[in-house]
Amino acid sequence: QMAGSYASLNTIIQKKVGDMGAIEKELEQSLKYVKYYFPEYKIPKFISFIGTLDAPGVALTDNYIAIGLQQYAGKDFEGYLSKEVQQLYPTYISRRFEPAYIAANCIKTIVTDIFPDKSNGKNLIEQMIEKGKEWYALSLLMPGTADSVKTGYTQKQLDWCKAEEGQIFNYITQRENIETIDRDIIKYYIGEAPFTQGMPENFSPGNIGQWVGWQIVNMYAYKNASLSLKEIMNTSPRSILDEAKYKPK
DSSP, X not given: OTTTTHHHHHHHHHHHHTTOHHHHHHHHHHHHHHHHHOTTOOOOEEEEEOXXXXXXXXXXXXXXXXXXXXXXXXXXXXXXXXXHHHHHSOHHHHXXXXXXXXXXXXXXXXXXXXXOOOOTTOOHXXXXXXXXXXXXXXXXXXXXXXXXXXXXXXXXXXXXXXXTHHHHHHHHHHHSOTTOOOHHHHHHHSSOOSSOTTSOTTXXXXXXXXXXXXXXXXXXXXXXXXXXXXXXXXXXXXXXXXXXXXXXX
């Protein structure tokens, strides 16, 4: 199945991604911001390849960011709809397999390279804030890119989050002990899912914890305008939570 669709995948990608011109422009613009905020960071070179469908869409190797174009053939590509691939990448994930996501995925990889994820082992609210920092950094490094692309939410899900911000936070804080380290509970709110359990299926995104964490980091940054991006990224989630005093309506 996978090997058979490989040649057609190549053709479709050439058509879909074309000359990569617009993507390169978006990347170049974002890399200027990376240089501005992190002058000492050595920007990797970019290479693109076409791998098997289970290969990552973006990977960092020594001095290179490798873009696996097999994950950007467009959400309607029939290879994504096969049973084996759907088990790996259900539709709520493969709908993001569009060229529009390439630049954001590359910049996310750079953010993680500069600030490795420190959320592991932390409690729910601290993990939410730690993950939220990534989207805060992206919002500064990619100011011209749509939030839907940076978060991976649909526009409808984003609009719902903005409209229901207070309700979402109340729901989580009333239903859960936000200091829990129970992994099963944490994965309700962080990581890939079609929607958030207990919230409206047609509106709520999965991974809503990262969005809430992002809002908390935004509030903290607003109250501490003199801090650099680097300083905010290096602030403990506990300090961010205590100082943000996040109480959305």
